[in-house]
Amino acid sequence: NAGVTQTPKFRILKIGQSMTLQCTQDMNHNYMYWYRQDPGMGLKLIYYSVGAGITDKGEVPNGYNVSRSTTEDFPLRLELAAPSQTSVYFCASNPYSGETQYFGPGTRLLVL
Amino acid sequence: DQQVKQNSPSLSVQEGRISILNCDYTNSMFDYFLWYKKYPAEGPTFLISISSIKDKNEDGRFTVFLNKSAKHLSLHIVPSQPGDSAVYFCAAYGVGGGSNYKLTFGKGTLLTVNP
Numbered sequence: 672n673a674g675v676t677q678t679p680k681f682r683i684l685k686i687g688q689s690m691t692l693q694c695t696q697d698m699n700h701n702y703m704y705w706y707r708q709d710p711g712m713g714l715k716l717i718y719y720s721v722g723a724g725i726t727d728k729g730e731v732p733n734g735y736n737v738s739r740s741t742t743e744d745f746p747l748r749l750e751l752a753a754p755s756q757t758s759v760y761f762c763a764s765n766p767y768s769g770e771t772q773y774f775g776p777g778t779r780l781l782v783l
Numbered sequence: 784d785q786q787v788k789q790n791s792p793s794l795s796v797q798e799g800r801i802s803i804l805n806c807d808y809t810n811s812m813f814d815y816f817l818w819y820k821k822y823p824a825e826g827p828t829f830l831i832s833i834s835s836i837k838d839k840n841e842d843g844r845f846t847v848f849l850n851k852s853a854k855h856l857s858l859h860i861v862p863s864q865p866g867d868s869a870v871y872f873c874a875a876y877g878v879g880g881g882s883n884y885k886l887t888f889g890k891g892t893l894l895t896v897n898p
Contacts, residue, residue, distance in 0.1 A: 675826070706888075711792070711890060712890050713787070713789075713872060713874075713888035713889050713890045713891060714827070714872070714886075714888040715888070716885055716886070719885065729885065761826050761827070763826070769815065769876070769878070771817075771829040771832075772829070772886065773829075774819075774826030774827045774828065775826050776824070776825055776826050777824070777825070777826055
């Protein structure tokens with residue numbers, strides 16, 4: 672049981688490039704989340720999903736897109752990367768709202 | 784507008800002593816509070832939680848106290864151990880009113896426990 676896995680661990684992007692951050696969970700959780708953590712700051716919710724095919728915006732969705740075609744996977748897409756998107760990105764999941772969220776190890780992204 | 788505030792960026796304590804981490808919130812709609820612990824290069828892990836109908840919850844060395852009238856909660860770690868050295872995040876959510884189980888995090892407090 673791997674829990675929540677994220678790839679890649681680290682990536683450097685040039686301004687204007689795009690990429691997809693992968694997130695997979697093997698716990699059959701309905702809810703999945705994407706957060707970003709900037710230095711010295713708390714985690715901010717980017718997008719979340721309550722089940723396959725259903726996604727919604729969080730606090731800071733601009734510059735990102737998500738999809739949820741399966742229960743297991745919740746990829747985060749960055750189009751036209753900007754330096755302001757330099758951050759650590761965490762994916763999380765839980766079986767239902769209000770249950771404890773389980774976090775992945777994070778993806779460190781540097782946009783230069 | 785920061786709805787969950789951890790005003791101490793860092794805290795240093797001696798091994799065996801008590802660590803007290805504080806958290807204040809402004810949103811009256813929050814009715815569930817959680818503490819997460821984060822080691823470097825890892826994701827946050829859940830530590831302990833408390834609902835607004837309680838004023839204390841205990842789990843081994845960890846106790847969370849909630850003062851709803853003051854909109855303040857604290858995490859007590861007794862006795863502190865070097866392995867407790869990590870960043871601690873306070874988080875909260877409300878069941879209704881639009882916040883709908885979405886976690887709001889504080890900025891975190893770096894706890895260092897010195898041997």
